[in-house]
């Protein structure tokens with residue numbers, strides 16, 4: 001880690017540099033057009049003209065804001081409210097220890113609605129019934145500050161924020177309180193849309209926003225999350241391309257990790273290899289701490305210690321994905337570190353693969369929900385487990401489902417998008433429609449100590465997870481490049 005805490009001498013030196021900077025000295029002067037995030041002018045390898053973030057144009061972000069205001073005004077059409085104000089804070093900069101920030105990840109709803117990537121910002125949308133599409137989008141951003149920028153890099157400032165995102169106007173975030181008090185002065189009988197149950201920014205929540213809600217006597221407050229999620233759950237054409245990209249990067253990275261695994265390999269090595277390959281291929285970071293679990297550790301579903309040696313004859317279960325330009329992938333594969341499945345391993349593996357492929361096909365049926373796929377998965381897996389004598393032949397009826405859940409205690413699916421567990425406001429009972437992305441991830445977990453189950457299966461944990469886009473032409477497997485058939489896995493792992 002770089003030296004951040006300065007000694008006295010360094011502080012003096014730094015003040016000297018700072019004076020030269022602010023008095024027009026030549027050192028550390030940023031080029032005229034520098035922003036707090038990649039832009040077409042500064043990062044032409046990432047951003048094309050007209051885009052706010054890679055692959056997403058100003059028009060697309062504008063459309064998202066319009067769609068939200070339209071939903072809000074439609075929803076409240078009978079309520080005689082005069083206006084609506086939507087308050088969406090950015091995430092705060094947080095620190096792991098004195099002066100050392102955590103890697104920053106933007107608040108998803110804020111990112112979705114404007115694409116501005118600086119911490120400690122805030123978006124306000126204002127609309128009046130009957131006025132669409134004339135709603136107003138205002139960003140509040142960290143003030144330009146040469147001394148802070150000397151350390152942390154350039155900030156976009158109010159002009160840069162408007163130029164990058166195409167919002168109607170921007171202010172320094174210090175002016176948020178005044179802006180909100182003017183809003184109360186000028187508007188009566190309005191609805192505030194703000195996620196008070198999970199405040200995205202605790203400082204603004206505790207200060208300006210609470211003051212605003214109090215000044216309005218806590219009247220008419222609603223959470224915008226369900227409406228935003230109802231938009232986010234359907235991916236646009238541009239988003240589908242970004243989903244394919246993040247899924248392809250992770251799929252290719254999986255192949256490299258498989259190739260680098262061997263008896264005696266440390267789980268930490270495979271973790272590092274996945275991280276490295278995803279970044280090399282263009283992802284910003286891993287979408288979540290991956291599970292890299294050798295042997296019986298695969299039966300701990302959220303195993304993330306990733307610090308053991310994987311022995312010859314064992315399989316490794318890796319659940320990992322990356323975040324690329326704001327979109328997450330989520331893949332699980334299980335493979336033998338030696339490159340060759342044993343007989344009991346392949347028996348269980350092929351049974352699970354059969355179930356996983358059936359679940360994928362169900363996504364192509366009309367009028368089907370993730371809940372329907374889950375019930376179908378339990379039935380299919382129950383049949384397979386009975387055939388393999390993992391479940392006794394005398395278990396029948398509803399007890400098969402109960403017993404099956406013991407060997408697969410998690411759901412088979414969740415939405416996928418900007419968040420790994422995307423749009424959690426959308427219940428799993430909602431029918432799948434084109435534009436949705438979801439995972440299909442059945443598993444079989446047989447702990448090392450498991451009486452009644454044939455001994456050869458003890459200590460085996462397997463999950464197979466693909467990412468699926470529901471398209472007008474049926475389900476598309478976005479992670480098809482990542483091998484999952486035993487022969488394909490063995491082929492990838494063969495050394496030349």
Ligand SMILES: [Mn+2]
Pocket residue numbers: 330414439441465
């Ligand atoms: Mn998943």
